[in-house]
Amino acid sequence: xxxxxxxxxxxxxxxxxxxxxxxxxxxxxxxxxxxxxxxxxxxxxxxxxxxxxxxxxxxxxxxxxxxxxxxxxxxxxxxxxxxxxxxxxxxxxxxxxxxxxxxxxxxxxxxxxxxxxxxxxxxxxxxxxxxxxxxxxx
Amino acid sequence: xxxxxxxxxxxxxxxxxxxxxxxxxxxxxxxxxxxxxxxxxxxxxxxxxxxxxxxxxxxxxxxxxxxxxxxxxxxxxxxxxxxxxxxxxxxxxxxxxxxxxxxxxxxxxxxxxxxxxxxxxxxxxxxxxxxxxxxxxx
DNA sequence: TACTATTCCTATCTTTTTGGTAGGTTTTAT
DNA sequence: ATAAAACCTACCAAAAAGATAGGAATAGTA
Numbered sequence: 234x235x236x237x238x239x240x241x242x243x244x245x246x247x248x249x250x251x252x253x254x255x256x257x258x259x260x261x262x263x264x265x266x267x268x269x270x271x272x273x274x275x276x277x278x279x280x281x282x283x284x285x286x287x288x289x290x291x292x293x294x295x296x297x298x299x300x301x302x303x304x305x306x307x308x309x310x311x312x313x314x315x316x317x318x319x320x321x322x323x324x325x326x327x328x329x330x331x332x333x334x335x336x337x338x339x340x341x342x343x344x345x346x347x348x349x350x351x352x353x354x355x356x357x358x359x360x361x362x363x364x365x366x367x368x369x370x371x
Numbered sequence: 372x373x374x375x376x377x378x379x380x381x382x383x384x385x386x387x388x389x390x391x392x393x394x395x396x397x398x399x400x401x402x403x404x405x406x407x408x409x410x411x412x413x414x415x416x417x418x419x420x421x422x423x424x425x426x427x428x429x430x431x432x433x434x435x436x437x438x439x440x441x442x443x444x445x446x447x448x449x450x451x452x453x454x455x456x457x458x459x460x461x462x463x464x465x466x467x468x469x470x471x472x473x474x475x476x477x478x479x480x481x482x483x484x485x486x487x488x489x490x491x492x493x494x495x496x497x498x499x500x501x502x503x504x505x506x507x508x509x
Numbered sequence: 510t511a512c513t514a515t516t517c518c519t520a521t522c523t524t525t526t527t528g529g530t531a532g533g534t535t536t537t538a539t
Numbered sequence: 540a541t542a543a544a545a546c547c548t549a550c551c552a553a554a555a556a557g558a559t560a561g562g563a564a565t566a567g568t569a
Binding site for chain 2: 526527529530531535536537538539
């Protein structure tokens with residue numbers, strides 16, 4: 234795989250939702266401004282995240298988005314898959330069955346496991362800790 | 372990063388050189404036929420591998436390529452870098468300094484370490500073992 | 510009811526990357 | 540001399556990435 238701008242935008246958006254109070258929808262416009270994401274592009278990403286079951290939306294004026302479940306239940310891999318489809322390091326191998334291909338597959342699996350191991354909650358916790366440390370330094 | 376066809380071709384080519392007797396050059400044409408790689412494309416890849424210091428070449432009629440050092444001294448990461456330049460999971464992050472970007476960087480480092488941990492010798496050993504097992508099954 | 514702000518759907522567009530091809534030069538064994 | 544190989548440079552087509560655009564559906568509010 235490759236962490237494209239789109240994937241990073243998706244994670245940033247989910248992260249932004251995780252940081253804002255539960256049950257209070259956040260508008261695409263807000264996220265776009267805070268994270269410097271092109272609004273029309275972000276809209277498409279949010280729709281994909283919705284289809285992937287990661288966010289809920291409220292339509293109409295003063296609508297917005299919320300997480301569909303708690304940040305501890307959302308993994309980095311989920312978010313990436315929602316916008317990228319199946320995650321692969323090797324798209325279509327050129328020598329199927331070869332040892333080279335096998336080894337790449339093994340490494341791919343390990344990478345996926347790693348992405349699975351990180352939750353959005355983890356990111357939030359780390360941010361709070363980082364901000365805490367930063368505030369001591371003033 | 373992403374394991375492109377080009378990268379896989381490069382590893383397959385190096386692997387092919389590792390399998391053939393030392394100090395006996397192998398022609399691009401041979402590698403191309405054995406691994407089903409478009410010859411003209413492979414030629415370019417071999418030149419990059421040479422510039423990367425991984426292979427030596429013998430020019431002129433009945434020339435060819437050899438590994439520049441033993442397979443145990445060549446790592447998967449070396450081969451990939453020779454043809455792809457610097458390996459990155461996140462090309463240019465969209466939110467530098469953010470926790471999201473930091474976590475992706477950490478995972479990238481781990482992936483690079485993993486690619487560093489595999490040598491071409493490892494691939495050769497595994498192939499011999501696999502072939503051994505296969506031959507028992509006849 | 511009209512207006513406005515928002516989500517949502519579909520299409521299009523531009524740039525970059527990928528995966529080659531092509532023509533020709535240099536080198537060397539025979 | 541010839542042929543076969545490495546090597547160099549340029550080009551090209553398809554796919555992916557990164558948006559932008561037009562407008563429909565929905566809902567809060569004056």
